[in-house]
Amino acid sequence: MRKFFKKALKKFDKLGKDQIRDLLEDLSAENELLEVVLNSMTDGILVTDTTNRLIFHNRRSERLVPFSPGELEDSIIWEVVDDTDIADFIEQALLNAEKVNEEEFTIKIRGITKTLWLDIMPVVRDGSIQGNLFHVSDITERKKRDGRLRRAENLASLTTLAAGVAHEIKNPLGSIGIHIQLMQKSLRRDHILKEETAGKYLEILNEEVERLNNIIVDFLFAVRPMNPIMQKSDINKVISDLLEFVKFEMEEASVTIDCDFKQDLPKVDIDEKYIKQALLNIIKNSVAAMPDGGVIYFKTVEDEDLIHIYICDTGIGISEGNMSKIFEPYFTTKQFGSGLGLTVVYKIIKEHGGDIIIESVEGEGTTFTINLPVPQSDKRLLDWKG
Ligand SMILES: Nc1ncnc2c1ncn2[C@@H]1O[C@H](COP(=O)(O)OP(=O)(O)O)[C@@H](O)[C@H]1O
Ligand SMILES: [Mg+2]
DSSP states (O other), X not given: OHHHHHHHHHTGGXXXXXXXXXXXXXXXXXXXXXXXXXXXXXXXXXXXETTOBEEEEOHHHHHHSOBOSSOOTTSBXXXXXXXXXXXHHHHHHHHTTOOEEEEEEEEEETTEEEEEXXXXXXXXXXXXXXXXXXXXXXXXXXXXXXXXXXHHHHHHHHHHHHHHHHHHHHHHHHHHHHHHHHHHHHHXXXXXXXXXXXXXXXXXXXXXXXXXXXXXXXHHHHHSOOOOOOEEEOHHXXXXXXXXXXXXXXXXXXXXXXXXXXXXXXXXXXXXXXXXXXXXXXXXXXXXXXXXOEEEEEEEEEETTEEEEEEEEOSOOOOHHHHTTTTSTTOOOSTTOOSOHHHHHHHHHXXXXXXXXXXEETTTEEEEEEEEEOOGGGSOOOXXXX
């Protein structure tokens, strides 16, 4: 259409009265269409010229931008915005010719609080700046929705954890109750509690209290924010140290350890104490998955910006149905499992900016892959001598 008008303009002198009228009618129809489109938009659109005067604003913008009463067209835009924060921001951005992207404002219009996003971009025609385009969107609902989602997620995980704790403490509490009742019964019958009987009951009570304590300690570890102290470490050495520490336990369980360490790995920023805890939890699970013994294979690999640590076992594997649950707090298939081991592993690895992947084949074994980021400054230079 625009090409057609340009062509018509070139031949303007030769056009007859009727042709000019047709041309003007077409032009006005096109203009009307543009206006209808812009006025139907749910976002605010405003345009200023090179002197920062408002030359266009759509209907929606009047509901989103707090304008002062009076004439808007041809006014300096920041002088007609009735909100000091927004007005000052726009003035600064325009005077410094800054592009603005999703700047967030909270305003109160007719008693309702709204959150707005403002974009400002230059309008360029034939290589020169003709003014600025303002795009205002109302993100109040989206923000509310996001907040609700996040809250719901937090609540959900807290509810699972709390439900888990409630379930976990039921057994030891029940057992404590029963043993106290037994002691009372003995006392009522014999008026005395023999040392042997009392000792037996007290030992059980002690064990149950210890179990309760562990549940709470594990729970707190799972929900509390950690405070890792990162230090540059050689991951191969961290693994070797840990394996030295569990050597005897492995021998007892008839588990052989096999290592394939990539030499000269770049150092990673970790809190050794936590990473050892995570690796230990994984090793313990592997040992438990190999009741008749087997092999745990450790491998480290460097891959661009990551270090991969593979831990493979030849255990019973994990069923497909359980695969998605094993990181959930309190999920366990063991009679006396806490179900928190992998929850803690996950938390530790995430805290290190890493990732954890599992692959498993039932009856064959399981592989855990931990990916840890290599600090960029530590990436060795490529061999530039070629
Ligand atoms: N290496 C493994 N082989 C087979 N199953 C595993 C392995 N690691 C974890 N699992 C499964 O994941 C579950 C959750 O593990 P975890 O969170 O450490 O809790 P727990 O060891 O107390 O059961 C285990 O009960 C087990 O079913
Ligand atoms: Mg475990």
